[in-house]
Amino acid sequence: MVEAVIWDFGGVLTSSPFEAFNRYEAEKGLAKDFIRSINATNPDTNAWALFERNECSLDEFDRLFAEESEAKGCRIPGRDIISLLSGDIRPEMVTALKRCKERAKVGCITNNVSAGEGAGMARSSEKAAAVAEVMSLFDHVIESSKAGIRKPDPRIYQMACEALGVSAASSVYLDDLGVNLKPAKALGMTTIKVVSPEQALKDLEAAVGFPVS
Known part of the structure; x- marks a missing residue:
């Protein structure tokens, strides 16, 4: 029996920032x-990792x-990247979240940074x-920017289960990144x-x- 559904935010409940990056x-x-490719280089100690843990x-x-970007061939100011992070809400995924909330506990684990407004780093x-x-x-x-740890550190998933009072085995977790x-x-x-939203809702x-639609 599923006791909790735990969600990533960006790329799941909103459109992916990777689309904006492209x-x-x-x-x-x-x-x-x-x-x-820059974010994947030294993923635990690079600028991105430090900022998501609120260490810079x-x-x-x-x-x-x-x-870091200059070392790979093109200098990109970090502020340019921050301006691309806030995606658009996916209404069908929010509906699914509400359906899940009717029958189970719901939580969110998001890697974010202390920029923009709120957990979703909104720009308006x-x-x-x-x-x-x-x-x-x-x-x-x-x-992550408040907890001081970020996915994929196993402790962050354990924290979510403990906060919700559920076991990992009774939980479903959605994320757009395999890592x-x-x-x-x-x-x-x-x-x-x-x-995609369609595939995610089916799964x-x-x-x-x-039903979650």
Whole structure:
């Protein structure tokens, strides 16, 4: 029996920031996924990791990311990346969240940074309000920038289960990144990789055993 459904935020309940990264790369004449390649280099100690754990300031991230990207061939200010992070709410996924909340506990684990407004790092008050409305649905939210640890550290999934009062084995976890799903699965969670809303909703229904649309 599923007791909790735990959600990533960006790329699951909102459109993926990777889409915005690719548009930026196209505009700048860069190779597709250039930005992701920077974030994947030294993933536990790079500028991105430090900022998500709140171990550096926005000014420091701006400089560090610029240095890391320059070392790979093109200098990109970190602030440019921050401006791309806030995606658009996916209404069908929010509906699924509400359906899950009717029958189980719901939580959120999000890797985010101390920039923009709120947990979703919104760049406008209108978007911040929309994100806040979604965030209010959760029984518990863990933000990496406040917790001081980030996915895929196994401790962050254990923290979520403890806060919700459930076991990992009775929980479903959704994320758009495979690297973040592996430790959740190792702990015993049922995991769903979100490739598209349509696919995710189908997989979620199969996992929880009730309609979510």
